[in-house]
Amino acid sequence: MIETSDLSKQYNSDFWAVDGVTLNVQPGKILALLGQNGAGKTTTVRMLTALLSPTRGWARVAGYDVTKNPQEIRAAVGVLTEQHGLYMRMTGIEYLDFFGKVYGLSSSARKMRSEYLLEYFGLAEAGKRRSGEYSKGMKQKLALARALIHDPSVLLLDEPTSAMDPESSRLVRDEIARLRSSQRTIVICTHNLAEAEALADHIAIIYRGKILLNGTLDELKRAVLGPVEFEAQFADAFDAGELDLPEGATLLSRSATSLRFQVEAPQVVNPLLVNALTSRHAPLVSFQEVPRKLEQVYLKTMAEAQGVTYAA
Amino acid sequence: MRRNLEAIWMVARREFLDQLRDWRIVVPMLLLVSLFPFIADDTTRQAVNFMNRFGGNLILDHLVPFVVLVIGFFPLSFTLVVALESFVGEKERGTIEPLLSSPLEDSHMYLGKLLVGITTPLVFSYGSIGIYLFLISRRPVEFPGFYMLALILLLTFAHAVLMVSAAIVISVNATTIRAANLLASFVVVPVAFLLQGETVLIFWGNEDVLWYAIVAVTLLAGLLVRLGLAHFRREYLLGREIDTLNFKLMGRKFKERFVGEAHSVREWYFIEVPKLFRALKLPLVIVTGLALVTVIVSYMWVVLKVPDYVTLTPEIKTEVRTLVSENLANLDTLGEQLPVHMLFLHNARTTIIFLLLGLVSFGTLGLTLFLGNIGLIGGVLGAANLVGFSPLLTFAAGILPHGMFELSAIFLATAAMLKVGAQLVTPQPEKSLGEIFLLSLADWSRVFFGLVLPLLAVAAVIEIYVTPALIKLAFPYF
Numbered sequence: 134m135i136e137t138s139d140l141s142k143q144y145n146s147d148f149w150a151v152d153g154v155t156l157n158v159q160p161g162k163i164l165a166l167l168g169q170n171g172a173g174k175t176t177t178v179r180m181l182t183a184l185l186s187p188t189r190g191w192a193r194v195a196g197y198d199v200t201k202n203p204q205e206i207r208a209a210v211g212v213l214t215e216q217h218g219l220y221m222r223m224t225g226i227e228y229l230d231f232f233g234k235v236y237g238l239s240s241s242a243r244k245m246r247s248e249y250l251l252e253y254f255g256l257a258e259a260g261k262r263r264s265g266e267y268s269k270g271m272k273q274k275l276a277l278a279r280a281l282i283h284d285p286s287v288l289l290l291d292e293p294t295s296a297m298d299p300e301s302s303r304l305v306r307d308e309i310a311r312l313r314s315s316q317r318t319i320v321i322c323t324h325n326l327a328e329a330e331a332l333a334d335h336i337a338i339i340y341r342g343k344i345l346l347n348g349t350l351d352e353l354k355r356a357v358l359g360p361v362e363f364e365a366q367f368a369d370a371f372d373a374g375e376l377d378l379p380e381g382a383t384l385l386s387r388s389a390t391s392l393r394f395q396v397e398a399p400q401v402v403n404p405l406l407v408n409a410l411t412s413r414h415a416p417l418v419s420f421q422e423v424p425r426k427l428e429q430v431y432l433k434t435m436a437e438a439q440g441v442t443y444a445a
Numbered sequence: 446m447r448r449n450l451e452a453i454w455m456v457a458r459r460e461f462l463d464q465l466r467d468w469r470i471v472v473p474m475l476l477l478v479s480l481f482p483f484i485a486d487d488t489t490r491q492a493v494n495f496m497n498r499f500g501g502n503l504i505l506d507h508l509v510p511f512v513v514l515v516i517g518f519f520p521l522s523f524t525l526v527v528a529l530e531s532f533v534g535e536k537e538r539g540t541i542e543p544l545l546s547s548p549l550e551d552s553h554m555y556l557g558k559l560l561v562g563i564t565t566p567l568v569f570s571y572g573s574i575g576i577y578l579f580l581i582s583r584r585p586v587e588f589p590g591f592y593m594l595a596l597i598l599l600l601t602f603a604h605a606v607l608m609v610s611a612a613i614v615i616s617v618n619a620t621t622i623r624a625a626n627l628l629a630s631f632v633v634v635p636v637a638f639l640l641q642g643e644t645v646l647i648f649w650g651n652e653d654v655l656w657y658a659i660v661a662v663t664l665l666a667g668l669l670v671r672l673g674l675a676h677f678r679r680e681y682l683l684g685r686e687i688d689t690l691n692f693k694l695m696g697r698k699f700k701e702r703f704v705g706e707a708h709s710v711r712e713w714y715f716i717e718v719p720k721l722f723r724a725l726k727l728p729l730v731i732v733t734g735l736a737l738v739t740v741i742v743s744y745m746w747v748v749l750k751v752p753d754y755v756t757l758t759p760e761i762k763t764e765v766r767t768l769v770s771e772n773l774a775n776l777d778t779l780g781e782q783l784p785v786h787m788l789f790l791h792n793a794r795t796t797i798i799f800l801l802l803g804l805v806s807f808g809t810l811g812l813t814l815f816l817g818n819i820g821l822i823g824g825v826l827g828a829a830n831l832v833g834f835s836p837l838l839t840f841a842a843g844i845l846p847h848g849m850f851e852l853s854a855i856f857l858a859t860a861a862m863l864k865v866g867a868q869l870v871t872p873q874p875e876k877s878l879g880e881i882f883l884l885s886l887a888d889w890s891r892v893f894f895g896l897v898l899p900l901l902a903v904a905a906v907i908e909i910y911v912t913p914a915l916i917k918l919a920f921p922y923f
Contacts, residue, residue: 212543222462235455235549
């Protein structure tokens with residue numbers, strides 16, 4: 134579990150890299166931390182790993198206070214850093230063995246975990262080669278294997294699938310999802326919005342050290358893009374005229390063969406809306422939610438934060 | 446303990462493997478290490494031939510130990526790069542963060558890298574020395590004795606620890622490998638000077654004196670390790686990518702510390718000076734205690750260790766007394782021979798030299814110089830006793846009048862210098878090494894400008910105009 138309150142980090146007495154970050158990530162949940170380069174994601178992660186001490190506020194990770202129990206936190210957390218940080222003259226097997234030792238694993242546990250992780254990430258063959266000979270994606274996979282070597286209860290992953298091919302990315306995403314199902318607490322820092330959308334239970338958008346938005350994807354969409362939108366598609370041209378809309382529904386746009394509504398409470402309003410359409414003999418083909426992507430949420434939030442107009 | 450050793454070895458072992466697998470490190474090192482002994486052997490051969498033709502046995506007898514010392518030093522200087530890039534290199538390659546994020550303790554990482562940093566140069570140093578000794582064993586030259594050889598090997602070990610511990614302090618605090626390599630000169634050059642001093646000791650012929658060098662270098666190396674451990678901070682290694690010198694901020698911090706809570710000079714003396722004395726209480730006690738012991742020891746040494754060939758008969762004593770008496774007239778023109786401001790500047794310069802030496806040695810060299818100076822007082826009083834003068838009266842008339850101010854000033858300056866050294870090796874997690882250095886310097890400046898300089902000015906006036914008059918008045922009773 135990760136809990137922070139007003140977590141802040143100041144550099145050079147005038148620059149707040151992280152300013153008042155409050156987060157709560159429960160076991161079995163994934164938080165995606167989104168933001169521009171230099172927004173404060175890495176600094177936040179480093180404070181959660183007890184590498185940087187907060188200037189203000191507090192954080193508890195895996196039940197330990199970051200300022201009081203840094204060693205315990207480091208032992209409980211698996212970290213994938215921004216740079217893969219591999220020792221290029223070590224083989225994959227040696228590298229995992231070294232970090233297994235660092236995390237205090239027994240010889241047999243190290244062997245077992247290394248073999249499993251190398252096998253899982255498709256590095257079993259390459260494990261005997263020096264990591265300097267690996268491709269970018271292989272290096273990233275080995276770095277991720279290092280973060281998982283001690284089977285940590287908390288995972289802090291900075292760009293876990295960067296430089297990976299689609300198959301490898303999928304593999305990593307599956308592993309992260311598997312770890313979530315085994316009650317790990319996971320924080321992912323990423324620029325890959327599709328990945329965040331696919332994996333995260335909670336999303337936090339950070340800008341200039343401050344959290345602008347924090348919640349589930351639906352909460353974020355609702356907060357930034359407004360209530361859910363639904364689109365009715367018709368087989369032929371349909372003149373809706375003065376449609377008698379139920380309370381909680383707003384007509385957003387219309388074309389000859391479609392109508393788009395914004396709906397406050399779909400479970401209540403949608404049946405009434407469909408009823409209103411069918412009572413007017415509308416040749417209804419489909420009535421479905423308009424997909425809204427995290428990208429829209431992110432870009433709109435960033436545009437507002439920077440005071441520029443968001444072009445949807 | 447065992448767990449700690451295992452963790453240190455784990456870090457060291459990985460580094461060893463890494464080095465051994467890098468041919469760009471191994472090949473040049475092997476080449477240089479195996480080349481030097483042959484060059485040195487040939488130089489020895491030529492030196493032996495030269496001295497056999499033109500004489501110079503004194504040098505010839507000590508030539509091999511000297512060359513052994515030099516041969517041991519060369520690999521240390523060029524393998525220093527291993528220690529210099531130990532932390533900053535990992536930082537640049539991006540490998541430091543996974544290590545810092547691990548449960549390894551600071552001391553495990555630091556000592557592991559220190560172990561590698563020391564072992565690699567030592568292996569090459571001793572290897573080089575071994576090859577050289579093998580080569581000269583075939584030549585008609587005096588092979589150094591086991592004791593001398595053991596001393597030089599110990600000294601080489603002490604050099605390695607000193608240089609590597611300094612290099613690792615640089616590595617932790619530098620932001621780039623380039624900066625660390627540039628700063629390496631601050632390690633290699635002083636040790637090269639040290640080596641020259643040790644060479645003098647070797648040619649001087651008293652090999653036991655080398656023990657002092659070994660102890661001094663080991664002490665300094667120990668303090669450097671302590672400094673490195675005290676200021677090793679994971680945050681510092683990650684927190685900054687570039688160093689910027691903010692003179693404005695530095696000036697403000699220095700001023701804040703220097704001025705303290707005072708709003709005027711009067712307030713400064715009433716508010717800040719008592720604080721200064723409280724802060725300097727322990728160093729002052731240490732300095733005073735050591736000074737007293739030194740004065741007594743040097744007095745006893747002069748009185749009791751009079752060489753046999755010096756026979757101070759009553760006639761000689763009378764002769765000395767007459768000679769001194771005749772020269773008392775010179776004291777009237779002392780102010781012309783040595784103007785007050787020159788004496789003042791000389792004393793002020795001495796206290797600054799104490800500080801500078803103290804800064805590079807965490808107080809030890811500054812303290813040594815101070816004790817050397819203080820020892821002269823005991824020596825002078827001992828000599829006075831030997832020629833039949835009253836040491837107490839000599840002290841009361843010749844030293845005390847200006848000494849009250851001058852000695853107080855020098856004691857305060859030395860105590861402040863000692864405190865600077867102690868602060869540098871004391872962990873202060875909330876401050877960077879640079880900040881500690883700046884604030885320590887501000888503390889020293891408070892003592893220097895606020896107390897030492899005024900006291901030295903008064904002392905100089907008394908020493909030139911009052912002390913000579915008192916000596917002349919008291920001389921008949923000496």
